[in-house]
Amino acid sequence: MDALVRRADAFEWEVGSNPISRPSLVGYIVVAYLASVWCITKLPPKTKDAVKSSRVFSVFVSAHSLLLCVGSLGLFVGGLASCTDEYRRVKSLGWLVCREVVGGTASGQIFYVSYWYYLSKYVELLDTVILAVKGKGLSFLHVFHHAVMPAMCWLWLQQMQSLQEIALMTNTLIHVIMYYYYFECSRGRSPRWKKLVTLSQIIQFVFSFGMGAAYLVVRLSRRQACSGEGSLLMNVLINAVFLALFTQFYNNKGNYAARKSRAGKKAE
Numbered sequence: 001m002d003a004l005v006r007r008a009d010a011f012e013w014e015v016g017s018n019p020i021s022r023p024s025l026v027g028y029i030v031v032a033y034l035a036s037v038w039c040i041t042k043l044p045p046k047t048k049d050a051v052k053s054s055r056v057f058s059v060f061v062s063a064h065s066l067l068l069c070v071g072s073l074g075l076f077v078g079g080l081a082s083c084t085d086e087y088r089r090v091k092s093l094g095w096l097v098c099r100e101v102v103g104g105t106a107s108g109q110i111f112y113v114s115y116w117y118y119l120s121k122y123v124e125l126l127d128t129v130i131l132a133v134k135g136k137g138l139s140f141l142h143v144f145h146h147a148v149m150p151a152m153c154w155l156w157l158q159q160m161q162s163l164q165e166i167a168l169m170t171n172t173l174i175h176v177i178m179y180y181y182y183f184e185c186s187r188g189r190s191p192r193w194k195k196l197v198t199l200s201q202i203i204q205f206v207f208s209f210g211m212g213a214a215y216l217v218v219r220l221s222r223r224q225a226c227s228g229e230g231s232l233l234m235n236v237l238i239n240a241v242f243l244a245l246f247t248q249f250y251n252n253k254g255n256y257a258a259r260k261s262r263a264g265k266k267a268e
Contacts, residue, residue: 008082011112013105013157020119021157026150033125034147040132052134061130062186068123069179075117076172082109083165097211098218098226099162106160117168118153121146141245148238152231161228161235163211174204198249205243212236 015021020029040048051057086109087093106114125146131138156164178197185191212232219226226232 005109008078008109008112011109011115012107013111013115015158018115020122021154023154026154029122029125030147030150033128034143037128037132037138037143040129041138045135048133048135057133058186062183064123064126064130065179065183065186068120069176069183071120071123072172072175072179075113075120076169076176078113078116079110079165079169079172082113083169085109094218095162096165097163097214098222099160099228101225101227102160106157110165111157111160114153114156114164114168117172118150118157121149121153124149139245139249141242141249144245145242152235152238155231155234156228159228159231161231162226163215163232163235164228166211167208167235170204170207174200198246202243202246205239205246208239209236209243 013021015023020026083096086095128138128143128146131142155161156167177200181191181194181197215226215232219229
């Protein structure tokens with residue numbers, strides 16, 4: 001544990017030095033992700049059926065969900081611990097909403113956790129691959145969400161964006177719930193609280209707008225920008241799209257009709 005803390009303290013974000021830190025590589029990976037998903041959707045149904053019915057694929061899906069569930073919990077705990085340490089150091093919570101504009105690069109425990117959170121977004125791209133192999137319809141919401149998150153989190157580090165600690169902890173907490181649900185589904189249990197997962201994501205985005213309003217109040221009172229204001233504005237706009245799409249998905253009863261029907265048949 002001490003070694004991990006020392007590594008977090010020594011962390012420094014540097015484009016070209018940290019793995020997957022070059023913006024061009026971020027773009028290449030996202031393009032490869034979109035191309036791979038498109039190719040998988042064009043595979044013959046028999047090929048996808050053979051893959052998804054294999055034991056290897058079943059174990060992979062379960063391991064993927066469990067890894068992201070446990071990993072999200074670790075990131076949440078790490079984010080909470082790093083924020084607690086920062087509070088003890090500066091005796092203030094104002095930096096959670098508005099981080100001072102300073103020179104240099106992102107460094108220290110908080111950004112170490114943010115960096116691992118950023119890397120986790122590439123692991124989450126496999127969510128789409130799994131759905132494509134299963135032959136399930138891929139919504140624009142799903143693909144858009146996964147495609148933009150790597151760039152968004154890259155900007156968190158590059159611009160030392162304000163509010164990222166709160167966003168990280170709320171998102172990882174939701175992901176603990178979400179990926180546990182996926183893990184249970186991969187084991188054939190199909191929990192009946194699917195709608196709760198989507199509702200919690202909507203609440204997360206509404207909360208993010210509330211924090212955005214808090215930032216605006218602080219910004220107007222201090223009459224100068226906080227760190228990473230440009231990327232924060234982009235986050236707000238993207239979250240507005242996420243909220244609209246998640247709300248539409250939540251209100252679409254057809255998304256749950258098939259699951260309820262299957263649950264009812266099992267009960268019989």
